[in-house]
Amino acid sequence: MKAIVQDVYGSVEVLELREVDAPVPGDDDVLIRVRAAGVDQGVWHLMTGLPYLTRVVGYGLRKPKTRIRGRAVAGRVEAVGRNIVGFRTGDEVYGTCEGSFAEYACAKEGRLALKPKNLSFEQAAAVPISAVTALQALRNAGRIQAGQEVLVIGAAGGVGAYAVQLAKAFGAQVTGVCSTAKTDLVRSIGADHVIDYTHDDFADGSRQFDLIVDTAGNRPLTVLR
């Protein structure tokens, strides 16, 4: 099969389109014929091996352990391992796996869901990593409650745009922080208030929030507090 492969860490020139062996699904794997693959920030981290912590936590100290890039995937189930009960051949799925920049990829059952019919493969492949990151931030870490005031910093970004929409779906009042060109976009996805960080300081103390999701990460916690 064709795949985007890298042997060493580095910039985009380390990525090569090559012929490699297709993955063989084990008993607990779902083999997917990839139709679309998402590009999230993690792809850059794993391509470059930066920050160095990425290497230490198990992705390969000197070179990437997984040579095929891409983790967000949408496609059709090609085959299932014998322990798989939730999916069958032909199902349209989306989720995360190792090596989605390829014609075929293997995923664990718990990392996949059936693709909603109203999403294209391309739309579905953009969801798994960025949206789940936003969901984990709001629901798991932030324990969001209906009626809370939520501030999303980086509201037009990959994670932030999902955080705005999910926070609204949880019944929160949402304020999004973004640059001037993106204020209309952030309003259009449901933010109740928008702060343009190039003109206004969201941390000037004039407003308080129950929950802050900071995807830009350039303010110390003490300032946010």
Ligand SMILES: NC(=O)c1ccc[n+]([C@@H]2O[C@H](COP(=O)([O-])OP(=O)(O)OC[C@H]3O[C@@H](n4cnc5c(N)ncnc54)[C@H](OP(=O)(O)O)[C@@H]3O)[C@@H](O)[C@H]2O)c1
């Ligand atoms: N994407 C993922 O799935 C994922 C998963 C885990 C962790 N992360 C981490 O989450 C962070 C954000 O990822 P992302 O994919 O959402 O990146 P992104 O799409 O580049 O979004 C980051 C946002 O930060 C905003 N920003 C830049 N400078 C700012 C400032 N001074 N004040 C307020 N906002 C500012 C930008 O807003 P403007 O465009 O309006 O300037 C941009 O939209 C990264 O550190 C990434 O490593 C991402």
